Amino acid sequence: MATLDRRAFLRTTGLAGLALGLTACGDNGTSAGAGGGGEGKFGSVKLQLSWKKNIEFAGEYFADSKGYYKAAGFGQVELLSGGGSGTSVESGLATGRCWIGLSTPTITAPAVLQGAQLKIVGATFQKNPFAVVSLGKNPIEDPKALVGKKIGVQDSNELVWNALLKANDIDPASVTRVPFQSDPSMLTSGQLDGYVGFVTSGPVRLKMQGVDAAHFLFADHGLPLVAETFTVAQQTIDSERDKLKAFLAAEIKGWKDAIADPAKSAELAAKTYGKDLNLDVAEQTEEAKMQNELVVTPDAKANGLFSMSSELIEQNIASLAKAGLTIKAENLFDLSIIDEVHKADPSLKLS
Incomplete structure (x- = not known):
């Protein structure tokens, strides 16, 4: 996967990137959401991804x-790469660059709070x-074990890092925060005891290098936030509900296949959709297996992919508050659409 700094900025702060970007221009100022030709009763739409075309x-x-x-x-669903210096999903939606996008609550919430x-x-x-x-030989197994340790944290991850400490009543002064630029050699060389990274890439990369790694998820320790949110x-909800439901049903079918076949997922990422990124199929396969654990949870098995229980929604609202983003659930989430999708077609549920 790509380095953490830019993607972390886009996914966990996003404030400067948005500006909040509500008046910026898209590709050409035209609206992808209007359907814009193509075959099929719903025409063609653009889906903006949250990052480059990897696994x-x-x-x-x-x-x-x-x-x-x-x-x-x-007729067509065009997959637009995100990340880098590209337009954020929220700005893309505001300008018509995309019809739907994959983002995260810590980016969408600030946009909504500013009127989007x-x-x-x-x-x-x-x-x-x-x-x-962290390293398997010196594991940091929970937030309390951070005390007295040297942890690599990028400036762009300050929001989510501070929220984790707040959620676990840890004094920031009790942890030595070290400037970090996503270089795992700082961990393996002993300069760090641990670093903030993505579970889908960091531990996998170390494993591929023959290094035993350990980790704990923020989501399991007081900061349960969802990600890759539609x-x-x-x-769109008000006037294109059936179109949105049809799109999400197709997405669910795609993700059921991805969950069932990590190796094929990696092949599609490395050899077709992300072929210009020089992705390693073996590494992408392992990352696919790791990310499936984030996608398939007991709630997802019980209620269907992409769904969120009322409890999970409230947990996200509480986590956002710890990150300094106070917002009401009804102003950020509408899970009625995905619930209708699963109710209409029980075969979409995970077996």
Whole structure:
């Protein structure tokens, strides 16, 4: 996966990138959300990804390559790469650059608080991938074990790092925070006891290097936030509900395939959709297995992929508050659409 600094900025702060970006121009100022031609009763739409085309979007690759989007009534679903210096999903929705996007509550919430009419209608990752990564020979197994340790934290991760400490009543002064630029050699050389990274990449990369790694998830220790959230304009919910439901049903089918076949997921990422990124198939396969653990949770098994229980929604609202973002659940989430999708087609549930 790509380095953490830019993606962490986009996913956990996003404030400067948005500006909150509500008046910026898209690709050409036209609206992708209008359907814009193409075959199929719903026309063609654009889905903006939260990052570059790596394994994180395996479900989208299956939905596209196996024709689930077209079967659902879409002439084309164009997958727009995110990350880098590109436009954020929230700005893309505001300008019409995309019809739907994959984001995260810590980016969408600030946009909504500044007046953007957006809603989260589903969550691919039921758990955010943020973790503290350490060595197996000197594991940091929970937040309390951070005290007295040297932890690498990028400036762009300050928001989520401070929220983790607050959630666990840890005095920031009790942990030595070390400037970090996503270089795992600082951990293996002993300069750090651990670092803030993504569980889907950090431990896997160390494993591929023959290094035994340990980690704990922020989501399991007082900061349960979802990620890779499907975000749309309120107008889409109000006027294109059937279209949105058809899209999400196709997405679910794609993700069911991705969950069932990590190796094929990696092949699609490395050899087709992300072929310009020089991705390693073996590493992407291991990352696919790791991310499946964030997608398939007991709630997802019980209620269906992308769904969020009322308890999980409230936990996210509480986590956002710890990050300094106070917002009401009804102003950020609308899970009624995904609930209707699963109710209409029970076969979409995980077996």
